[in-house]
Amino acid sequence: MATVEAPAPARIQHISKTRTLVMEDVSKTFPTGTVALTGVSLTVAAGDFVSVVGPSGCGKSTLLRLASGLDAATTGLVEVNTDSTSYVFQDPTLLQWRTAQKNVELIGELRSKSKIDRRKAAQEALSLVGLDGFEKQYPRQLSGGMRMRVSLARALVAEPDLFLFDEPFGALDEITRLNMQTELQRLFALKQFAGLFITHSVSEAVYLSNRVIVMSGRPGTVVADVRVPFSYPRPPELRFDPAFAELAGTVSAALEGDHR
Numbered sequence: 001m002a003t004v005e006a007p008a009p010a011r012i013q014h015i016s017k018t019r020t021l022v023m024e025d026v027s028k029t030f031p032t033g034t035v036a037l038t039g040v041s042l043t044v045a046a047g048d049f050v051s052v053v054g055p056s057g058c059g060k061s062t063l064l065r066l067a068s069g070l071d072a073a074t075t076g077l078v079e080v081n082t083d084s085t086s087y088v089f090q091d092p093t094l095l096q097w098r099t100a101q102k103n104v105e106l107i108g109e110l111r112s113k114s115k116i117d118r119r120k121a122a123q124e125a126l127s128l129v130g131l132d133g134f135e136k137q138y139p140r141q142l143s144g145g146m147r148m149r150v151s152l153a154r155a156l157v158a159e160p161d162l163f164l165f166d167e168p169f170g171a172l173d174e175i176t177r178l179n180m181q182t183e184l185q186r187l188f189a190l191k192q193f194a195g196l197f198i199t200h201s202v203s204e205a206v207y208l209s210n211r212v213i214v215m216s217g218r219p220g221t222v223v224a225d226v227r228v229p230f231s232y233p234r235p236p237e238l239r240f241d242p243a244f245a246e247l248a249g250t251v252s253a254a255l256e257g258d259h260r
């Protein structure tokens with residue numbers, strides 16, 4: 001595996017490191033005989049936002065399912081050092097018969113929080129994702145980007161130490177997607193959870209993350225771990241910075257190198 005050092009940063013964040021997610025030499029073979037992952041090792045610490053890019057079918061979603069405990073590794077170690085994990089999918093999976101606020105309150109209900117507490121937490125989370133004034137709207141009355149914001153707010157009220165994202169912005173139009181990226185890294189700067197983010201977009205990975213993991217084609221394994229040194233919060237214009245383009249090029253080269 002190549003560890004690629006990025007160009008000299010303007011500033012580097014120093015954050016205390018709790019190893020929230022550890023994977024060591026993990027493999028996953030499905031009962032069908034498909035070997036999805038082999039020899040995958042990675043660590044996501046508190047204050048790490050790690051994106052995973054790789055060719056279609058290389059096992060990215062499988063990796064996330066192993067991290068979430070939805071599925072078990074065939075061999076190797078998967079260690080999650082927290083009880084508080086939130087999972088955000090491409091589909092916001094909102095309950096259509098509940099308002100935005102009531103969707104976000106659901107977590108509090110499941111945890112038997114008092115009505116006052118869960119309402120307060122939901123309102124704070126909706127405010128954090130920029131949905132003040134939309135609390136009483138139903139999912140069908142919201143745009144795709146707003147529905148994704150509600151999904152994020154719902155994940156935030158759980159106050160996760162580990163945030164797992166499976167291509168959450170993949171279905172959004174380009175402008176909404178860029179706005180959501182800006183919002184998400186702002187939330188990350190604020191909350192400093194450990195994040196593992198699956199995406200097909202190299203620029204999305206570089207913009208959001210402090211590390212980008214590049215996977216090979218199936219069976220997926222880690223071929224590069226690229227450090228992204230820009231401090232958070234990151235301005236939208238960072239995407240036009242030559243250092244940003246250079247890093248995106250480094251990640252793309254690692255991706256393409258795997259096809260040669």
Ligand SMILES: Nc1ncnc2c1ncn2[C@@H]1O[C@H](COP(=O)(O)OP(=O)(O)OP(=O)(O)O)[C@@H](O)[C@H]1O
Pocket residue numbers: 030031032034035036054055056057058059060061062063218
């Ligand atoms: N439940 C399953 N049973 C059998 N094979 C599976 C199962 N889930 C995934 N696979 C296979 O494992 C491999 C990895 O799938 P996975 O969905 O993790 O890839 P991915 O990198 O997320 O793909 P994409 O980028 O296209 O979303 C694929 O070959 C897929 O067909």
